[in-house]
Amino acid sequence: MRIRWVWFDAQPGEPFSPSVGSEHLTSVTIEQHLPIEGADAEGMSYLHIYWPVALSTPRHGGLEVSKAMTELEQNKTDVIRRTALWIAGMAMLSGLLATVVGFRLIGKPLQRLTEKTRRIAAGDLLGPVHLRRGDELAELADSLNDMCEQLAKSQDEIRHEGVARIAALEQLRHADRLKTVGRLAAGIAHELGTPLNVVSGRAGLIASGKLSNDEIAESAVAVKAEAEKMTTIIRQLLDFARAGTPHKAPVDLRHVVSQTVDLLRALAEKHKAQLCFIPDSDPAVVEVDAAQFQQVLTNLIVNAIQAMPEGGKVDIHVRRQTARAPDSDDDRQQACCAIEVRDQGVGIAAENMQHLFEPFFTTKEVGEGTGLGLSIAYGIVREHGGWIDVTSRPNEGSCFTVFLPEGTKS
Amino acid sequence: VKSRILIVDDERSMCDLLETDLRLRDFAPRCFTSADEAFEAFCRDDFEVVLTDLKMPGMDGIQFCSRLVANRPDVPVIVMTAFGSLEPSPRYAPGLTTLSPSPLSWNCWR
Numbered sequence: 323m324r325i326r327w328v329w330f331d332a333q334p335g336e337p338f339s340p341s342v343g344s345e346h347l348t349s350v351t352i353e354q355h356l357p358i359e360g361a362d363a364e365g366m367s368y369l370h371i372y373w374p375v376a377l378s379t380p381r382h383g384g385l386e387v388s389k390a391m392t393e394l395e396q397n398k399t400d401v402i403r404r405t406a407l408w409i410a411g412m413a414m415l416s417g418l419l420a421t422v423v424g425f426r427l428i429g430k431p432l433q434r435l436t437e438k439t440r441r442i443a444a445g446d447l448l449g450p451v452h453l454r455r456g457d458e459l460a461e462l463a464d465s466l467n468d469m470c471e472q473l474a475k476s477q478d479e480i481r482h483e484g485v486a487r488i489a490a491l492e493q494l495r496h497a498d499r500l501k502t503v504g505r506l507a508a509g510i511a512h513e514l515g516t517p518l519n520v521v522s523g524r525a526g527l528i529a530s531g532k533l534s535n536d537e538i539a540e541s542a543v544a545v546k547a548e549a550e551k552m553t554t555i556i557r558q559l560l561d562f563a564r565a566g567t568p569h570k571a572p573v574d575l576r577h578v579v580s581q582t583v584d585l586l587r588a589l590a591e592k593h594k595a596q597l598c599f600i601p602d603s604d605p606a607v608v609e610v611d612a613a614q615f616q617q618v619l620t621n622l623i624v625n626a627i628q629a630m631p632e633g634g635k636v637d638i639h640v641r642r643q644t645a646r647a648p649d650s651d652d653d654r655q656q657a658c659c660a661i662e663v664r665d666q667g668v669g670i671a672a673e674n675m676q677h678l679f680e681p682f683f684t685t686k687e688v689g690e691g692t693g694l695g696l697s698i699a700y701g702i703v704r705e706h707g708g709w710i711d712v713t714s715r716p717n718e719g720s721c722f723t724v725f726l727p728e729g730t731k732s
Numbered sequence: 733v734k735s736r737i738l739i740v741d742d743e744r745s746m747c748d749l750l751e752t753d754l755r756l757r758d759f760a761p762r763c764f765t766s767a768d769e770a771f772e773a774f775c776r777d778d779f780e781v782v783l784t785d786l787k788m789p790g791m792d793g794i795q796f797c798s799r800l801v802a803n804r805p806d807v808p809v810i811v812m813t814a815f816g817s818l819e820p821s822p823r824y825a826p827g828l829t830t831l832s833p834s835p836l837s838w839n840c841w842r
Contacts, residue, residue, distance in 0.1 A: 512787075516743050521750040532756050541752070713815055 323389045330372070330382040340386055341370050348380070358517025361389075367391035390521075399630050431459045438466055447474040509682025509693060513555050517548035558694045566707060568611035575606040575615070575640050575659055575726075583638060584621040589624070597623065606640050606659040608726045614702045620693035622663040622722050628665025630718060637664040645725050648709055657728040658708075662721060669716040678712060699724075734760040736778065740770040740796065741785040750783065764771075767791040771799060779807060786813040 330347040334337035340347060342360040350356050356372045369391060374384040431453050438451045450467035453460040524541040533541065583599045590597050626636045639662040644655040647672055670678065677683040679700040684693030703710055707727050714720035737759050740815055741747050747763040754761040762779075765771035767788055774782070786793035793811040800809055 516746060518747045520743075520749050523753060527749075527753055527756065530756070533752075537752065543750060546746060 323387065323393075325385060325387050328372075328383060330374075330384065334561060338383070339411075340372070341368065341388060347372060347382075350384070352376050353430045360607050369394060396599040403453050428459070431455075431463070434465065435459070435463060438463075438604065442470060442473075444465075447471075447477070494504045504730060510555075513682070514552055520548045521545050558698070568614055568702075570609045570611050570706075572607050572609050573612045575608060575610075575614075575661060576581045576601040577685055578610075578612055578615050579619060579638055579640050579661060582616050582623065585619065586623050586627075590627050590636070593630070595627045595630055596633075596635045597638065599638040602641055604638075604642060606642055608659045608706075610726065611702075615706075618699040618702050618724065619661065619663075621699045622724070625695060625722075626663055626665035626667065626720070629669075631668070632664035636666075638662065639664075642728070646724075647710075647727070648711075657727060658725045660726075661724040663723075665720040669718060670712070670714040670720055671716065675712070675714070679710070734758060735780045738763045738770060738774055738779040738782045739763045740767050740783070740788070740793075741765065742788045743785070746785070767793075767796045771796065774800060775803065782807055782809045784809065784811055786811050 327338055328340040329336075329338045330340060330350060331344050333344060341362065342358050346358055347356070350372055353375050353662070354374075358369065358370050358372070360370055367390070368388045370416050371387040372384055373387070377383060383493075418483060434451055434453070438449075441449070447470045450470065451463045453463045482698040520625055524545045528538055528541050539658065579599055583597050583653065587597055623636060640662075641662070643658060643660050645658045645660070646655050672686075674683075674685060679697050681697040682694075683697075700710055703724055703726070707729070708725050711723040711725065712720065737754055738748060739750050739754075739761050741763070742765050744798065747765060750765045751761045762773065762777075764773065767784070767790060770784075771791075776836055782797075784793045784796050788796075791799075793813075797809045797811060800807060
């Protein structure tokens, strides 16, 4: 910076001449100072400020303050840089402060709440969160604690209900078992009761000594016949309970069906029934006890024949198909071998459907059936992992289908 | 003159036994395995006592008894029950004289 005295009217070259042309300074008055930009002989830019000074002379003069523009620019950049640095420093500082305070005020409680929700999700409802403060986060924590309490209470109720339901189901099952046992006992009593009465009566007659020789012989024959009847019933009962374990081996169901159908053809003809079995070209190999399956088929086919008092046709099919096991949690379709026995008989009344497989349940005339056939068939099929499907239309016929999952194949 | 007894039981072996036994006891029994046939005979001929099984296919012992009583209320009817029924035995039916558990106690025939 340079300060010097100038006469405002001095021409360039004269002593005390101003750095800018004197024509610029004609209008300068005492009360103002006048900044003017100008350049010197070397081309350097300067800012000149003129301060008029009141004099008693007729000439106007004053102080000229000159400052190089480069110096001014330098000052400006310095100020900007300093300000920027200051702002950045303040921003960093406040950021740091905000982080520290924010973490203490929000981050930590939030972390605890997050951890709590994670525990809830994992099923741990115990250990409530306590935030010692009076804001929204504390409210959230309280709601979370309330929710946990409610959840725990509901869970407890559900557990209790579950236990009660299982107990009720168990009781029902027990009652059902008792009913079946009762029916079984009544069935045995009824089936064995009559022959026992006859045996006892005949023995009494013989013992009375009033019979002729012929009559004694006749009574003995009757006793023998009744004893045989009882033996048959007991054998069937044993079949039903099946003390013997099945001897499973891979067999082609087409052969089993074909053999059984041949065995039953004579009986069918006697009842004017026709057995139709056309084997598929596809083998249907399943691991089963062939003898037991022959029994299943015999029972189903004999039932079909007996369902047609006027005679008719019994269609038997063996095929492979996919099916879903009933009363199973598994919804998947599984590959099965199916044996279908379809008759054109009287059908099954809707009210009898649910008793179909119960032991000693029969709709046949007394002496025609013991009511064990279908329950034996059912037991054997269940033991092989299969099931029996029944459809029936009154006066049109019934269709029994035995499903055996192919998974039982070795 | 021997007393005529009508016997109905769907089991042939039981019929035979009752017939032999009652004949030895000096009665004149006639046996039927079907209630319908027995009813026809009952209407045609004169019987002093009727002995019927309770559980029979078609018409059961109680229905049979009611039909008999509608025709001849004076003839006593004995219904025999075998054990083997879960349903409680009927305590009363029109015209039912005695409900007897079978086998019968034969001494009552003296």
